[in-house]
Amino acid sequence: MALRVAMASAVAAVFGSQTTAQASGTRIVRLSKVKVGGSHKFQLANGASALLFRTKAGVFAYQTICTHNGGSVEYFAASKLMVCGVHNASFDPLAAGKVVKGPDGSAATTIRALPSVKVKVAGAWIVLG
Numbered sequence: 001m002a003l004r005v006a007m008a009s010a011v012a013a014v015f016g017s018q019t020t021a022q023a024s025g026t027r028i029v030r031l032s033k034v035k036v037g038g039s040h041k042f043q044l045a046n047g048a049s050a051l052l053f054r055t056k057a058g059v060f061a062y063q064t065i066c067t068h069n070g071g072s073v074e075y076f077a078a079s080k081l082m083v084c085g086v087h088n089a090s091f092d093p094l095a096a097g098k099v100v101k102g103p104d105g106s107a108a109t110t111i112r113a114l115p116s117v118k119v120k121v122a123g124a125w126i127v128l129g
């Protein structure tokens with residue numbers, strides 16, 4: 001239990017907050033809590049972690065489960081890439097989650113893009129689409 005609380009605190013420290021989204025239309029986070037250029041980590045009803053982004057163009061999100069072998073993918077703002085910690089595959093969240101580099105430097109075509117999660121703005125909230 002203490003570990004779970006510590007991990008949630010660590011995630012909140014990195015991403016500001018974390019929420020759980022259950023079904024289409026479910027509120028994820030207030031729009032005002034995610035600045036343009038920012039991101040927000042949340043959890044889907046099936047337990048999968050996801051990360052949403054807000055840009056001038058709108059909001060979009062991806063599951064953060066690597067398409068190579070299920071590793072956890074984290075966003076690095078400095079490189080603007082989502083990178084898997086297991087074999088270092090990288091994905092571009094600003095280009096539909098496409099693969100930039102495959103596992104351990106292999107060709108990008110060896111794995112699929114990150115699965116997107118439909119999200120949208122509904123009033124003052126970002127919700128599942």
Ligand code: FES
Binds near residue numbers: 070084102104
């Ligand atoms: S599990 Fe992500 S690169 Fe291998």
